[in-house]
Amino acid sequence: MGALYVRQLSEKTHRGLRGRVEAGKSGGGITYGYDMVRTPKPDGTFDAGERQINESEAQIVRRIFEAYAGGMPPRKIVFMLNQEGIPGPRGKGWGA
Numbered sequence: 001m002g003a004l005y006v007r008q009l010s011e012k013t014h015r016g017l018r019g020r021v022e023a024g025k026s027g028g029g030i031t032y033g034y035d036m037v038r039t040p041k042p043d044g045t046f047d048a049g050e051r052q053i054n055e056s057e058a059q060i061v062r063r064i065f066e067a068y069a070g071g072m073p074p075r076k077i078v079f080m081l082n083q084e085g086i087p088g089p090r091g092k093g094w095g096a
Contacts, residue, residue: 025049032089033061060086 021027037050088094
């Protein structure tokens with residue numbers, strides 16, 4: 001019975017996350033190039049999950065895509081970003 005409960009709980013969780021993503025909200029986690037927006041509700045709680053483009057990070061994302069589309073391998077892109085001192089998603093260097 002315990003295994004059945006865990007499987008059903010997992011299915012319900014994934015269904016809920018899929019619904020959030022289909023509604024245009026974040027399914028969890030933080031995405032580089034976006035900021036999370038918390039909108040206050042009348043009851044004092046916050047509605048989370050909306051995203052807003054972070055323009056400074058979005059410029060980096062565009063550079064990464066342009067470099068990759070131009071034929072630059074991912075490891076070379078990482079090296080370039082680290083050489084320029086551009087902080088990665090967690091505020092540290094970029095990893096391959």
